[in-house]
Amino acid sequence: MDLFNEIKKKLSHEFIDIIEWLDNTNDTIVHRFERYQNEIKNNAKLIVREGQTAVFVNEGQLADVFTPGTYTLSTQNLPILTTLKGWKYGFDSPFKAEVYFVNTRLFTDEKWGTKNPFMLSDERFGLVEIRAFGTYSFRINDPGKFVIDVVGTDGNFTNYEVNEHLKSLIVTRFTDTVGEANLPVELYAANTSELSETCQEVMQPEFQRVGIELEKFYIENVSMPEELKKEIFEYSRLDKLDMVKLSQFKAAKAMEAAAKNEGGTAGAGMGMGMGFVLAQQMGNMMNPQAVQQPFGNQAVQGAAIPPPMPVQILYHYAVNGQQMGPVSFDRLKELFAARAINRDSLIWKPGMQQWTALKEVEELKGFLGGTTPPPLPAE
Incomplete structure (x- = not known):
């Protein structure tokens, strides 16, 4: 009798x-309730706490899913499992089923980043290497799909395991999204918020396919090689320069260098004098409003009235696809001497039908040198 009671007690x-x-723990996403070959008793209590979901799986097939609450397990609360087990009229004996608890809280501050730089094509800088990193947040929004498609039979599934899969997905979609955005490379850092939102929209369907919701996605930094940063910086400075003033500055430097090369005190004095004259000319060109005033306020009596000034022809020229000018003939000659323009630079003046290369404009051919005079007339 005592032996029978012991067996009954052990079985119970x-x-x-x-x-x-x-x-x-802080990192467990899915925990399988261990039974050790034990069976679940009819009318057993199931306790699902806030931030959890319980998933019942029968022989690898998804059965019932329970949200937070306390349940008495019966055919009424296990409709899908009842159908799979073939319990038509209820059950009184214990049963076996795998029970997975899924953590549905928000997992925050998950890291992502590009392990290797990826290549992008930029219109101005060609192929460039880019690295990026940031953080993201996610939660499980379809526990049944997640358990069947991702977890499988893993008894303790952590966020580290799923992060490796998610980071690969993120880097792939991030690279595609940035490439299709076709932004100039120097604008990436200034548009991280917009890029983050766009990437989140693109990645969301990929996450939902396995029962995950991408709550937040952040790009913290987009980096590039130091050489490219310097090149972008120099380009931005050049883009803001006034090309006319830059050409004038180069012309002044060229003339000053020519004067110094003549050597001696005379060369130094010539260079200084040319510098003063050129500085005055540049000041007048940069401030055309300035007008020379006569000495004092007295007019010179008895002086002959000079004839009207000849009409000066002004020329327009093109530099890097931008229209410059108008400038005088002498100024255009200075620009040619300073190599700010060349024989193939496009020129236009009033009366011309279209832009023409400098070497084709008759009065400018003298800039090219090597002009041979015609033969003297016969006596």
Whole structure:
């Protein structure tokens, strides 16, 4: 009799009557309730706490899913499992099923980044190497799909395991999105918020396919080689320069260098004098409003009235696809001497039908040198 009671007592302890999971970790996403070959007792209690979902799986097939609450397991609360088990009229004996608790809280501050630089094509700088990194947040929004498609039979599935898959997905979609955005490379850093939102929209369907919701996606930094940064900086400075003033400055430098090369005190004095004259000319060109005033306020009496000034022809020229000018003939000659323009630079003046290369404009051919005079007339 005593032996019979011991066996009955032992068997009764093998039947599970309370199913619950107390999460004492910070990284577990899915925990399988361990039964150790024990069976779940009819009318057992299932306790699902806030931030959890319980998923019942029968022989690899998804059955019932329970949200937070306390349940008495019966045919009424297990409709899908009842159908799979073939319980038409209820059950009184214990049953076996795998129970997975899914952590549905928000997992924050997950890191992502490009392990290797990826190549992008930029209109001005050609192929460039880019690196990027940031953070993202996610939660499980379809526990059944996640358990079947991702977890499988893993008894303790952590966010580290899923992060490796998610980071690969993120880098792939990020690279595609940035490439299709076709932004100038120097604008990436200034548009990280817009890029983050766009990437999140693109990645969301990929996450949802496995039962995950991408809550937030952040790009913290987009980096590039130091050489490219310097090149972008120099380009931005050049883009803001006034090309006319830059040409004038180059012409002044060229003339000053020519004067110094003559050597001696005379050369130094010539260079200084030319510098003063050129500085005055540049000042007048940059401030055309300035007008020379006569000495004092007295007019010179008895002086002959000079004839009207001849009409000066002004020329327009093109530099890097931009229209410059108008400038005088002498100024255009200075620009040619300073190599700010060349024989193939496009020129236009009033009366011309279209832009023409400098070498084709008759009065400008003298800039090219090597002009041979015609033969003297016969006596």
